[in-house]
Amino acid sequence: MSGFERYLTVWVALAMAAGVILGLVAPGLIAAIAAAEVARVNLVVAVLIWAMVYPMMVGVDPTSLGQVARQPRGLAITLVVNWLIKPFSMAALAVLFFEGVFADLIAPADAQQYIAGLILLGAAPCTAMVFVWSQLTKGDESYTLLQVSVNDVVMVFAFAPLVAFLLGVTDIVVPWETLVLSVLLFVALPLAAGLLTRRRLGSEARIAAFQARVKPWSILGLIATVVILFGLQGRVIVERPMVIGLIAVPIILQSYGIFVLAYVAAWLLKVPHRIAAPCALIGTSNFFELAVAVAISLFGLNSGAALATVVGVLVEVPVMLSLVALANRTRARFT
Numbered sequence: 001m002s003g004f005e006r007y008l009t010v011w012v013a014l015a016m017a018a019g020v021i022l023g024l025v026a027p028g029l030i031a032a033i034a035a036a037e038v039a040r041v042n043l044v045v046a047v048l049i050w051a052m053v054y055p056m057m058v059g060v061d062p063t064s065l066g067q068v069a070r071q072p073r074g075l076a077i078t079l080v081v082n083w084l085i086k087p088f089s090m091a092a093l094a095v096l097f098f099e100g101v102f103a104d105l106i107a108p109a110d111a112q113q114y115i116a117g118l119i120l121l122g123a124a125p126c127t128a129m130v131f132v133w134s135q136l137t138k139g140d141e142s143y144t145l146l147q148v149s150v151n152d153v154v155m156v157f158a159f160a161p162l163v164a165f166l167l168g169v170t171d172i173v174v175p176w177e178t179l180v181l182s183v184l185l186f187v188a189l190p191l192a193a194g195l196l197t198r199r200r201l202g203s204e205a206r207i208a209a210f211q212a213r214v215k216p217w218s219i220l221g222l223i224a225t226v227v228i229l230f231g232l233q234g235r236v237i238v239e240r241p242m243v244i245g246l247i248a249v250p251i252i253l254q255s256y257g258i259f260v261l262a263y264v265a266a267w268l269l270k271v272p273h274r275i276a277a278p279c280a281l282i283g284t285s286n287f288f289e290l291a292v293a294v295a296i297s298l299f300g301l302n303s304g305a306a307l308a309t310v311v312g313v314l315v316e317v318p319v320m321l322s323l324v325a326l327a328n329r330t331r332a333r334f335t
Contacts, residue, residue: 023234
């Protein structure tokens with residue numbers, strides 16, 4: 001790794017601070033960025049995420065996609081964790097903290113809003129950023145694509161019933177435009193561009209050299225994304241730091257708990273590390289565009305539920321970077 005990549009956590013921490021400051025000193029700029037969205041998908045952030053995802057898509061070998069069925073255990077772990085465990089464990093942690101541990105610090109009505117927002121986060125596994133985390137752990141590009149694609153298909157059918165069951169609300173309106181646009185922007189288009197680039201490059205040596213050249217731009221895209229995300233919420237972070245901290249607690253516990261569960265299961269089942277790391281990271285990361293959109297449509301823009309989903313965005317990058325580091329340090333423990 002280059003010196004720049006080795007200290008990525010430091011650059012992200014500086015980007016977080018820079019984002020908060022930018023949100024306070026240049027609210028007009030941040031408002032303009034926030035306004036550039038379609039179906040709750042911010043187009044500026046979408047371009048940056050596309051830049052992060054594209055280098056990994058260049059590594060997707062279409063001829064190897066037919067061979068991923070030989071490793072069904074990684075996909076099975078992802079599906080079980082994402083849809084049979086994660087939504088319910090997030091709901092349980094939310095109730096434990098906001099109806100128990102934090103009951104004296106939060107008004108009951110606000111507590112219910114925060115619980116709802118956390119449930120929405122827990123029921124929406126990641127679509128885009130997981131490609132970045134997979135790349136940072138040297139994950140198998142083709143298998144990661146398969147895992148994300150299957151998750152997206154399951155999400156279309158399972159998200160609304162799960163949320164309806166956990167919230168006790170039956171009239172869940174899934175923002176299909178957000179779901180479809182996100183899959184198109186973050187999976188389909190980068191994949192098409194990656195396959196086209198791969199075909200034009202031809203040999204594996206030229207493909208590897210190209211990926212090495214564009215990888216720094218992927219990291220810069222991550223840092224720029226962090227600046228914008230924290231800039232968009234800079235005023236909220238400064239004005240309501242205690243609430244932000246309280247909401248972050250169950251999210252952080254959930255993230256590390258889900259990762260450990262999936263990662264250990266992959267180790268016990270002897271799943272190769274290039275599949276095990278992305279397998280665990282997919283369940284840990286969240287599809288925050290979908291969660292935010294549903295929270296706003298159900299509870300309103302200024303609701304506690306919407307705020308809770310936004311805190312998920314703020315917590316995700318530093319937590320995921322720490323898990324990437326953990327996965328890289330423990331690579332040798334996998335066969």
